[in-house]
Amino acid sequence: MEALPFLFEGLWITIKIALISMVTSLILGLLVALVRISKYKFLSTLVSFYIDLFRGTPLLVQIIIIFYALPDLGIRLDRYPAGIVALTLNNGAYVAEIFRAGIESIAKGQTEAGRSLGLSYLQTMRKVILPQAFKRSLPPLTNSLIALLKDTSLVSVIGVQELLKQGRQLQTWLANSTPLLGVALMYFIIIYPLIKLVQQLERRLKKGMT
């Protein structure tokens, strides 16, 4: 029982890392998606490569490379920033694809209506396309937040004192595996409401579409 505050400390760090990474990867993902669908062929190919690269390699490998290998190139990051950068780059790639699918699912007539009124491409994006695309992307975005919350456990390998790391330390100190069950329970308690939220969002979207 006296171990609980110790776990809560880890949980707090897990939530902080997940929220910061979610915000940064939303921004990154949106920018990448916009470049990906833009008419600039070279930039579009470049960001496609980024997306494929980060979706095509394990996140664990990305975390380890960013923390242990980048210093060889002169880029030295502390554990926390390194973890957040890795999670952002990884989740950003997924978010970019979610946004791209969302944007492309909006009927072409919407863009044409905006442009025919005299709005520029970016104005049409901002006022007409993105609000609709964002709404449709909410369920998959929430799913990616769930994945991100779970993936934060991987940054324990570079020594970030998040929930799993704290649990394993307790396990060693107490020579008892109960803290690990506490860890799993805590993940579940924060993730379960999100799962329910996705289901609700999907239901509402379905209703709105018919």
Add this chain to the structure above:
Amino acid sequence: MIKVENLHKHFGKLEVLKGLSLEFNKGEVAVVLGPSGSGKSTFLRCLNLLEIPDEGNIYIEGDNILGKKHNVNKLRQNIGMVFQQFNLFPHMSVTENITMAPLMLKKINQAEAIKKAMKLLDRVGLTDKAEAYPDQLSGGQQQRVAIARALAMDPKIMMFDEPTSALDPEMIREVLDVMKDLAREHMTMIVVTHEMGFAKEVADKVVFMDAGCVIEQGSPAEIFNTASHDRTKLFLSKIL
């Protein structure tokens, strides 16, 4: 007011417009007729550069809109467009649909924009729907809102791309009535439609297109009664 010279447009290997030349005068209501696939819509979409022609010239009030320095967004502010599928913005209320573009592009404040939107809604007979969302409206109501939305930018020209083709028969009239009102106020209009009644009643000029070419043009009486070209006669015999 609008002068089109030798307009060509390809989609891949398909040649959709084969050297169109046409003129439209200020205050004139022109109806463009023709079988589907004849290039009517593409022609209309070239006029506000939703499609970029491959060849030819388009002058609007003397300006060559295909010139390099021409501002496309400014051009489109002067040309209202109404689509077959309405294309209202589903995430905005009727009023927001109408005020969005003026608020972004004209120097007016919210109160003025809303006042103007209400005036336009009055004109299309939908003041009671100001706060509704597009999915709460019938097709005919949506199309009337779309017309109000286009008019909110005070365009000099209004283009209609088969505005009643997606409507149930009982709703066609309410849309045509709004268009007839506009014609009476001497709006310059170019209308692609299959509504022959509308063409006969309000058109100053009827243009018949087939296979990417203008086959003939003239007053409604000339086209409907004394068409000289066989293809025009054949088309009219099928549709009248």
